Amino acid sequence: MMQLLEPRAYPSVLLRWTAPLIAILLTLCSAALLFLALGKPPLQAFHVFFIEPLQTTNGWSELLLKASPLILIAQGLALGFRARIYNIGAEGQFLIGAICASGVAIYTDGLEGWWILPAMVIAGAIGGGMWGGLSAWLKTRFNAEETLTTLMLTYVASYLLSWLVSGPWRDPGGTNFPQSILFADPAMFTPLIDGLRVNGSIFITIVAVPLFWLFVTKSFLAYQLAVGGEAPAAARYAGFSAKYTVWVSLIVSGLTAGIAGAAEAAGPVGQLTLSLSPGYGYAAIIVAWVGRLHPVGMALSGLLLALIYLGGEAAQVSMQLPAAISWLFQGMLLFFLLGSDAFVDYRLKRRRKAAGAAAEAQA
Amino acid sequence: MEASADHSGMPPRLALRHITKRYPGIVANDDVSLTVQPGEIHAVLGENGAGKSTLMKIIYGAVQADAGQIEWNGKPERIATPAAARHLGIGMVFQHFQLFETLSVVENIALALEGHFDLKTLAGRVAEVSRKYGLPLDPQRLVHSLSVGERQRVEIVRCLLQNPQLLILDEPTSVLTPQAVRALFDTLRQLAAEGVSILYISHKLHEIQELCDRATVMQAGKVTGEAEPRQETPASLARMMIGRDLPVCSTSAFAGESQPVLEVRGLSFANPDPFGTSLHDVNLTVHSGEVVGIAGISGNGQAELLAALSGEQISAPQAILLNGNPVGNLHAGRRRDKGLAFVPEERLGRGAVPAMTLAQNFMLTAHRNPDLRSFGLMSRTRARLHAAKCVERFDVRCNGALSAARSLSGGNLQKFIVGREIMQNPRVLIVAQPTWGVDVGAAAFLRQTLLDISRSGVAVLVVSEELEELFEICDRIAVLAGGRLSQPVPREQTDAENIGLLMGGQSQAA
Numbered sequence: 001m002m003q004l005l006e007p008r009a010y011p012s013v014l015l016r017w018t019a020p021l022i023a024i025l026l027t028l029c030s031a032a033l034l035f036l037a038l039g040k041p042p043l044q045a046f047h048v049f050f051i052e053p054l055q056t057t058n059g060w061s062e063l064l065l066k067a068s069p070l071i072l073i074a075q076g077l078a079l080g081f082r083a084r085i086y087n088i089g090a091e092g093q094f095l096i097g098a099i100c101a102s103g104v105a106i107y108t109d110g111l112e113g114w115w116i117l118p119a120m121v122i123a124g125a126i127g128g129g130m131w132g133g134l135s136a137w138l139k140t141r142f143n144a145e146e147t148l149t150t151l152m153l154t155y156v157a158s159y160l161l162s163w164l165v166s167g168p169w170r171d172p173g174g175t176n177f178p179q180s181i182l183f184a185d186p187a188m189f190t191p192l193i194d195g196l197r198v199n200g201s202i203f204i205t206i207v208a209v210p211l212f213w214l215f216v217t218k219s220f221l222a223y224q225l226a227v228g229g230e231a232p233a234a235a236r237y238a239g240f241s242a243k244y245t246v247w248v249s250l251i252v253s254g255l256t257a258g259i260a261g262a263a264e265a266a267g268p269v270g271q272l273t274l275s276l277s278p279g280y281g282y283a284a285i286i287v288a289w290v291g292r293l294h295p296v297g298m299a300l301s302g303l304l305l306a307l308i309y310l311g312g313e314a315a316q317v318s319m320q321l322p323a324a325i326s327w328l329f330q331g332m333l334l335f336f337l338l339g340s341d342a343f344v345d346y347r348l349k350r351r352r353k354a355a356g357a358a359a360e361a362q363a
Numbered sequence: 364m365e366a367s368a369d370h371s372g373m374p375p376r377l378a379l380r381h382i383t384k385r386y387p388g389i390v391a392n393d394d395v396s397l398t399v400q401p402g403e404i405h406a407v408l409g410e411n412g413a414g415k416s417t418l419m420k421i422i423y424g425a426v427q428a429d430a431g432q433i434e435w436n437g438k439p440e441r442i443a444t445p446a447a448a449r450h451l452g453i454g455m456v457f458q459h460f461q462l463f464e465t466l467s468v469v470e471n472i473a474l475a476l477e478g479h480f481d482l483k484t485l486a487g488r489v490a491e492v493s494r495k496y497g498l499p500l501d502p503q504r505l506v507h508s509l510s511v512g513e514r515q516r517v518e519i520v521r522c523l524l525q526n527p528q529l530l531i532l533d534e535p536t537s538v539l540t541p542q543a544v545r546a547l548f549d550t551l552r553q554l555a556a557e558g559v560s561i562l563y564i565s566h567k568l569h570e571i572q573e574l575c576d577r578a579t580v581m582q583a584g585k586v587t588g589e590a591e592p593r594q595e596t597p598a599s600l601a602r603m604m605i606g607r608d609l610p611v612c613s614t615s616a617f618a619g620e621s622q623p624v625l626e627v628r629g630l631s632f633a634n635p636d637p638f639g640t641s642l643h644d645v646n647l648t649v650h651s652g653e654v655v656g657i658a659g660i661s662g663n664g665q666a667e668l669l670a671a672l673s674g675e676q677i678s679a680p681q682a683i684l685l686n687g688n689p690v691g692n693l694h695a696g697r698r699r700d701k702g703l704a705f706v707p708e709e710r711l712g713r714g715a716v717p718a719m720t721l722a723q724n725f726m727l728t729a730h731r732n733p734d735l736r737s738f739g740l741m742s743r744t745r746a747r748l749h750a751a752k753c754v755e756r757f758d759v760r761c762n763g764a765l766s767a768a769r770s771l772s773g774g775n776l777q778k779f780i781v782g783r784e785i786m787q788n789p790r791v792l793i794v795a796q797p798t799w800g801v802d803v804g805a806a807a808f809l810r811q812t813l814l815d816i817s818r819s820g821v822a823v824l825v826v827s828e829e830l831e832e833l834f835e836i837c838d839r840i841a842v843l844a845g846g847r848l849s850q851p852v853p854r855e856q857t858d859a860e861n862i863g864l865l866m867g868g869q870s871q872a873a
Contacts, residue, residue: 221739231716234713234715237707
């Protein structure tokens with residue numbers, strides 16, 4: 001890369017914020033080509049993807065339902081990303097959160113009480129936080145890269161889930177399907193509007209966004225994390241502990257993912273199943289980057305990614321496109337964003353100009 | 364002058380005409396013209412940031428000028444790459460050496476050569492050239508075992524093997540002992556007598572007076588004068604270089620009661636890095652009201668000693684005492700709680716976070732102040748006010764407290780960091796290379812600031828490569844060489860010669 005690009009002396013702040021918009025534009029262009037290749041008129045496809053889902057109340061409800069976990073997970077991840085701690089295993093922490101919350105629901109089945117739902121959320125938070133903490137321990141104790149351990153622990157989490165739902169927690173009244181009992185009402189978030197799936201868990205995200213914004217802009221802890229990410233030697237010089245940074249980043253990001261997992265189990269799904277997560281933990285990484293790690297920016301990008309999820313579902317139904325189309329959109333978006341970011345910090349080396357100047361000098 | 368007279372009938376070896384080079388936001392070279400005769404030792408004199416290095420890079424083909432032309436032996440030339448420069452016969456010895464530590468001397472030299480050769484013949488040529496020019500060098504030794512002076516010889520011999528007609532040296536003496544400087548000068552005079560032209564970049568006035576036939580003085584990218592250094596005085600050269608007289612520091616005696624504040628007792632550190640330096644039984648006491656200087660060439664344990672003192676590297680509790688309390692096992696933050704302040708050599712990335720504002724960077728060490736932080740929350744408004752106070756009090760030239768640390772020049776960022784540390788009201792202030800890369804005016808301000816703060820009762824420890832600086836501000840001076848610290852000697856009882864012997868003698872052994 002260094003042969004093609006050279007660092008810019010003054011990376012533009014404006015460009016940094018418009019990079020996501022450029023990435024979105026490029027994604028749309030590529031998608032248009034893709035639709036053409038599949039024999040679908042691009043304009044119709046875009047209509048199905050981005051307009052139709054928002055033409056019904058149910059569509060908006062689904063949008064919020066999907067955006068909420070994405071935004072919540074991204075808030076936690078962004079904290080670590082700013083400190084250059086790359087937790088890419090939010091998916092696993094999400095699953096562990098769902099498992100812990102489901103455990104509470106399963107063992108309190110038949111009981112009544114307002115405390116069951118909060119207990120589930122707290123159990124999910126603790127579970128996700130500890131799962132993230134495991135990677136922190138591996139990093140601080142054995143210097144194991146968190147990018148690897150968080151990802152590998154995601155597989156551990158998904159096998160744990162699959163063992164639970166096909167073994168100890170399988171619904172005895174079910175027909176051998178790998179899934180738990182349906183949760184009772186006290187273990188469920190109630191829908192905000194009858195007939196729609198959007199539920200009270202979105203208030204967790206609504207409260208989390210300003211809290212994270214306050215935390216990032218005001219707290220000394222977030223400042224320490226940012227210094228550790230920007231300039232590790234400066235953090236050492238100031239006496240900020242690098243291990244502390246690792247622990248806080250991974251536990252907080254695990255915690256938000258765990259809460260999102262608990263809300264998913266206690267919300268739209270209502271039981272523990274193998275197909276509990278539609279990949280929120282991975283998509284949230286894209287949400288964090290597209291939202292420029294800014295709490296409010298990530299709320300916007302979370303809505304965008306949720307729309308891509310919805311559009312993908314609509315395209316499957318009305319245009320017979322494969323399910324992979326949503327993943328393709330996500331992948332292209334991240335790819336183009338990273339590409340645009342590279343051009344924010346670097347520019348193409350211009351050989352011709354240098355040669356011209358030398359020729360001028362010779363003349 | 365005698366050497367150049369012999370070649371008076373020939374065209375100039377090198378002539379630069381109206382060279383201009385612009386970078387975003389700055390004109391590094393503005394209509395610069397310069398002529399070097401064969402066999403002439405020509406100084407390019409100027410402060411940091413005056414545009415000397417850019418000009419040399421243009422001559423060496425590493426950077427292309429936006430306008431202007433270069434004539435080589437009377438013919439216009441286009442120097443597109445360093446390889447082209449070498450073909451013409453231009454050699455350059457960089458300030459920061461470009462050597463592989465794990466390879467031998469002859470292997471390092473072979474890397475820079477083109478065409479066919481075998482290592483054995485090359486080793487013979489290296490030995491021959493080094494003997495001829497008084498640059499003793501064993502071709503088979505590994506570079507990591509060489510002292511800094513010897514590494515410079517490798518760089519010079521590497522250039523000489525290509526039979527250069529012009530040799531460029533960028534601040535060559537900044538890493539040498541006074542004795543090694545004299546040996547280098549002898550070599551350069553011998554080369555000049557053989558007709559090699561030499562461009563000598565420096566800001567050290569007495570060296571230029573001693574060595575150079577002519578001098579081109581630069582300030583802020585422009586040529587401000589040409590002189591024959593031997594006809595000038597240091598004061599007149601300084602006026603050409605900075606546009607006014609050289610500032611001098613004023614010292615007074617410390618009036619208060621002098622007590623030991625920082626004590627180092629038998630500090631040793633075995634460096635796990637095979638090319639790093641280990642510390643051996645370092646002992647040192649710094650009292651309130653005095654400035655103690657540690658001389659020596661970087662790489663002799665300076666980084667290791669500073670990390671051990673600041674707390675970035677932890678040692679045995681009793682090895683370091685602060686106000687009589689053991690602190691050797693405390694990390695940097697805890698030591699700051701107890702009144703230690705530290706200005707590191709690396710300003711960007713260690714002393715300050717490059718992308719953060721000055722206000723944010725102020726928090727780096729000032730967060731202990733309850734005015735700036737309460738209940739885990741920081742006050743951005745007050746951080747900005749305090750940083751603005753620091754900017755004003757320490758004459759930091761910038762666009763206010765919200766400018767990014769990396770937008771400041773080296774000298775101004777240094778003033779900010781020193782100011783920030785002083786504003787924490789420390790009991791002991793440790794400063795590494797206080798004026799490295801800093802212009803003359805800012806350097807004088809910084810030295811005076813360190814003197815003033817010491818006379819207010821703070822114990823000040825300065826680690827520096829610049830002997831003149833240490834002799835200007837220190838009450839006592841010790842030498843760190845090969846990881847061993849000599850006994851500090853009062854300034855009046857020693858001189859550059861003695862300090863140089865301590866620096867050289869032991870660093871050779873390392």
